[in-house]
Amino acid sequence: DGGITQSPKYLFRKEGQNVTLSCEQNLNHDAMYWYRQDPGQGLRLIYYSQIVNDFQKGDIAEGYSVSREKKESFPLTVTSAQKNPTAFYLCASSHPGTGILDGNQPQHFGDGTRLSIL
Amino acid sequence: GENVEQHPSTLSVQEGDSAVIKCTYSDSASNYFPWYKQELGKGSQLIIDIRSNVGEKKDQRIAVTLNKTAKHFSLHITETQPEDSAVYFCAAKVERNGTASKLTFGTGTRLQVTL
Numbered sequence A: 001d002g003g004i005t006q007s008p009k010y011l012f013r014k015e016g017q018n019v020t021l022s023c024e025q026n027l028n029h030d031a032m033y034w035y036r037q038d039p040g041q042g043l044r045l046i047y048y049s050q051i052v053n054d055f056q057k058g059d060i061a062e063g064y065s066v067s068r069e070k071k072e073s074f075p076l077t078v079t080s081a082q083k084n085p086t087a088f089y090l091c092a093s094s095h096p097g098t099g100i101l102d103g104n105q106p107q108h109f110g111d112g113t114r115l116s117i118l
Numbered sequence B: 001g002e003n004v005e006q007h008p009s010t011l012s013v014q015e016g017d018s019a020v021i022k023c024t025y026s027d028s029a030s031n032y033f034p035w036y037k038q039e040l041g042k043g044s045q046l047i048i049d050i051r052s053n054v055g056e057k058k059d060q061r062i063a064v065t066l067n068k069t070a071k072h073f074s075l076h077i078t079e080t081q082p083e084d085s086a087v088y089f090c091a092a093k094v095e096r097n098g099t100a101s102k103l104t105f106g107t108g109t110r111l112q113v114t115l
Helices: none
Strands: A004-007 A010-013 A019-025 A031-037 A044-051 A054-057 A064-066 A076-078 A087-094 A113-117 B004-007 B010-014 B019-025 B032-038 B044-051 B056-059 B062-067 B072-077 B086-092 B109-114
Touching: A004 A087, A010 A019, A019 A031, A019 A087, A019 A113, A044 A064, B004 B086, B010 B019, B019 B086, B019 B109, B032 B062, B044 B056, B044 B062, B072 B086
Parallel strands: A010 A113, B010 B109
Antiparallel strands: A004 A019, A019 A076, A031 A044, A031 A087, A044 A054, A064 A076, A087 A113, B004 B019, B019 B072, B032 B044, B032 B086, B056 B062, B062 B072, B086 B109
């Protein structure tokens, strides 16, 4: 079955350390996204990528970096510059929109990675 | 940019009763409105969506209504069951040709179905 796989499920970061969250999809989707979820808040977009070797900042990109070297993979690095990294991180994918009323695929989400600070 | 407000933040209903969650959006260009269900420790799952060319969509016990004039849309769950207990998120976006769409999410509603 196709889907999105995020790993690890739980991750701990030390002060000054960079950590990388993995996201892999076998849905043949062109577009991939990273969201951050904090208690009492909606999902906030960190970065998104419409196609391989291209990515754009979302609403809260500071302190994060991404790469999109392969269609299937969109890893997120939480850098030491991100001062409040504790959150639940969700990766998603979709086909880019090709028309308002066509079968544009809604975003599919992975199971998430919970990042905490040691 | 788009702003989505969601109410209530928590909702408790008895098994068998109906539950209604409401969202309002600010960008009149928004034309796609999905609803996601998030169970504890899991990622979100799309449960139903609606596009601006229709006013209502139903899938078994779940329905979504859209009022474009008032810029609000609602999730209706009938005959609720304990497994409906979860956090529900609404979202809105503008679908455009050839462009990956950015969703704007509401703040979520924690639904508790009691026996």
